[in-house]
Amino acid sequence: MRVAGKMRGVRARRVLAVSVAGLTAVPAVVLGTGGSAQAASCTASTGPYQKQVEKYLHRPVDGKQSAADCKAIRSFQNTYGVTPAVGYAGTVTWRTMKTLTAQKAAGKNPNKDKKCPTNKGRIACVDLTRQLSWIQDGSKLKFGPVPVRTGRDGYETRTGLKKVYWRNIDHVSSIYHVRMPYAQFFDGGQAFHSVGLKMWNNPGSHGCVNMRDADAKTYWKLLKNGDEVYVYGRKPGT
Known part of the structure; x- marks a missing residue:
């Protein structure tokens, strides 16, 4: 019985370690009022293309994520089908903006x-x-x-x-x-x-x-x- 309990403890620690490691791979998310993962609405993380995205969206260009920035980025992502639409100024979002600019210029x-x-x-x-x-x-x-x-x-x-x-x-x-x-x-x-x-x-x-x-x-x-x-x-x- 002690062996079985020890094995369960090891498995639990492994699951916890994997879960924590997974969290480090995604931007921090601000939860909605429901307080659950399903209510996730906006990331609080500053993306690698924050300034470029802010400029494209005619936001104040300070390179720092804000609630208003996130709302504007999410609106863009939802409009053009960029996923996940969490308001993160990442590679795909900035690449989509550059593609749109080139398309309009055509x-x-x-x-x-x-x-x-x-x-x-x-x-x-x-x-x-x-x-x-x-x-x-x-x-x-x-x-x-x-x-x-x-x-x-x-x-x-x-x-x-x-x-x-x-x-x-x-x-x-x-x-x-x-x-x-x-x-x-x-x-x-x-x-x-x-x-x-x-x-x-x-x-x-x-x-x-x-x-x-x-x-x-x-x-x-x-x-x-x-x-x-x-x-x-x-x-x-x-």
């Missing part, structure tokens, strides 16, 4: 740098760096640019010149068993398709170019088998 001239070919007729361009896609006829912009969500680290959307080779308006993935509406495949299992997520939600897809439903529908109407697709750049964080 305006109606996303191919200003001429990186997407202009001698191919109708072509769908995918810029991984800015997480943008658009369709052009030669050098004339036909549709977009629109935000997209491309492959995560380890499942990168492959770069290069490709062609749409198969389309299925109500496709279901045989690998991941999820719906892929308006799927237009252009490279192996990689395709344009609609997804029920915000385009800035990290870490990304399994290689496909995720799109908002309305954008995927327009791509479906404008593209056909044999149309060119050009993918270039590198997704932030991969």
